[in-house]
Amino acid sequence: MALLGLALALGLARVGLAALGPGSCAFLAINGQGPDSFKLVLLEPLEPGETIRVTFRMVDGSGNWVGSSSTNDLTYTADSCQLPGVTLAGVQGQTSGNAFAWPNGGEQLSNGGDTLIAVSGDDTPLCAASSEADTWGYVNGGQTALPAGLTANSADAITKGSVVSMCYQGVTSGTVADVKTAIADLGNWLVNSAGNYVSCTSPANSFTMSDAATECPTTTTTTTTTTTTTTTTTTTTTTTTTTTTTTTTTTTTTTTTAANTTTTDSTTTASTEDGDFDISGAWASTASLLTLFQVIVGAGGLQMI
Secondary structure (H helix, E strand, O other): OOEEHHHHHHEEOOOOOOOOOOOOOEEEEEEOOOOOEEEEEEEOOOOOEEEEEEEOOEEOOOOOOOOOOOOOOOOOOOOOOOOOOOOEEEOOOOOOOOEEOEOOOOOOOOOOOEEEEEOOOOEEEEEEOOOOOOOOOOOOEEEOOOOOOOOOOOOOOEOOOOEEEEEEEEOOOOOOOHHHHHHOOHHHHHEEOOOOOOOOOOOOOEEOOOOOOOOHHHHHHHEEEEEEEOOOOOOOOOOOOOOOOOOOOOOOOOOOOOOOOOOOOOOOOOOOOOOOOOOHHHHHHHHHHHHHHHHHHHHHOOOOO
16 A cells, blocks of 8 residues: 655745845935935845835834834835836825825924835835934934844945935946945035025936846746655465374274183093993093083073073
């Protein structure tokens, strides 16, 4: 009898493309002087159906999300392949024309400085920018700690404050590393305070990076099916017991021994003279008759004739 076991191993492979993670984008602008706005650039491809959210929440000293609700996050879902160098913007009061729809009545940026954090669909921090302080560190109600996975003073975690707005004005071409280095250099940023606010007149709208991906790889689903067959062999041993019956025949031989009695007649001859009667012969005859009589009696008993 064969027992069949089936094991299915399902693997989902995103060929040539790592999942969005820290450093997949960089902020280019935060503007707290109405209308509020922001802009970021992709540093990794964004496939159709993938989502980036910009949140107004903060991170406390234990790495927990605090402050605003995630329901106030601004969401962008790619409907086509978005390559590195593409910029995505959000402007308060505009629900079309920009990547992020930002209706009136939602969260606003403080003109004394604020922080924005871009996250993936599962809340993994991708990049951040703060115009409310020069360093990262949680202050209850006023400042956020550095989101997990991001690197302070790098392209993925820019901070400069407290200011009304900050806007990148540096190079827009080169390698990915060149662009990241330029974004991390605060000397390439136009920073304005409330007293001398000047808006960005020439914000970067697109980037060309020579070593960046030029297409979105195809997501491939690989299904591996492994079939394991176990065969159990049952051996039946039949033992035959042969019983031999030996019949012993005992032959009883009855030997009948016939006793023959030999009677010897001893004849004593007496000489008579002159016609005397020979009595010894008479006695001898009588003795013979008696003997015969005994034999008959011994054999079957006396029968009267």
